[in-house]
Amino acid sequence: MTSPAPRPRPGGRSGRVRRAVHEACLALLEQRGNRDLTVPEIAARAGVHATSIYRRWGSVERIVVEALLERSEERLPVPDTGSLVEDLTRFAAEVIAYVHDPMAATLMRTLAATADDPSLERARREFWESRTVAAGVMVSRAVARGEVPADTDAARVLETLIAPIHFRLLLSHGPLDDALPARLAQAAVAAVDSAGAPLD
Known part of the structure; x- marks a missing residue:
């Protein structure tokens, strides 16, 4: 990877x-x-x-967020399997494994408790941008292989893949079972329409 x-x-x-x-x-x-x-x-x-x-x-909160966001980048490498569906499946599995880490729980609690803190906005934004770059790498490879259109929106692919994990974790408390990553990956790729438009 x-x-x-x-x-x-x-x-x-x-x-x-x-x-x-x-x-x-x-x-x-x-x-x-x-x-x-x-x-x-x-x-x-x-x-x-x-x-x-x-x-x-x-503030302590800013140190905590920066340190944990940097650690999460290291814990979420970008797969390179030769298939977008398989890349996204493995990436989703990595995210699920990561969110079960107690340190990830600390990060999410801290971010939720300081959601309106402007001093943390840059750290949050940079982390999201780094994850979008990661998704962009997977999507760019898929474009080169002819799997998806050239104008596929990598950020929306990432949102479609990851949002259900956090929804289940934080709101519905639904299962994060072994079959979920593949289902999410297939849904994310299916959401890219035939013209490659953003995933609206």
């Missing part, structure tokens, strides 16, 4: 600080979740001044 090129990360001291803070945050989350997590204890574990963290991130 291969993934799209990762988004550039800051280099030098800035990059080291970012990695240290993210690693400290994730380690603390794994130990005890995000209950009463504070900037000073993240700073102490990362070996960084708390004032530097406040200046760069502003």
Whole structure:
């Protein structure tokens, strides 16, 4: 399996600080979740001044979201099977496996609790864009193979594939069974009309 090129990360001291803070945050989350997590204890574990963290991130919630979103990118590689349906099936299976991870549950709770926080909007937007790029890789390959039209909307394919997983997880509490990824993949591909128009 291969993934799209990762988004550039800051280099030098800035990059080291970012990695240290993210690693400290994730380690603390794994130990005890995000209950009463504070900037000073993240700073102490990362070996960084708390004032530097406040200046760069502003809040614990933003650190948590950034660290968890970055981790989720690493946990969701892009399949390359030679078939769009099979690629989407495997990708959906990866998403289902990921959402059962306690860290993913922490991410979703944090995002839901801070839905109106403008300081987190950039992190959410960048994550969604990275997932759209991933879908674009799968769709571009399928276009080259002649499986779907050239103007197929990759973002809508991704929405059609992933939205039912989160609906079942968060609202209906329906089963996320082993057969679901294939059904979702087939539905996502079927939703691309013969003209390759966006999936309205």
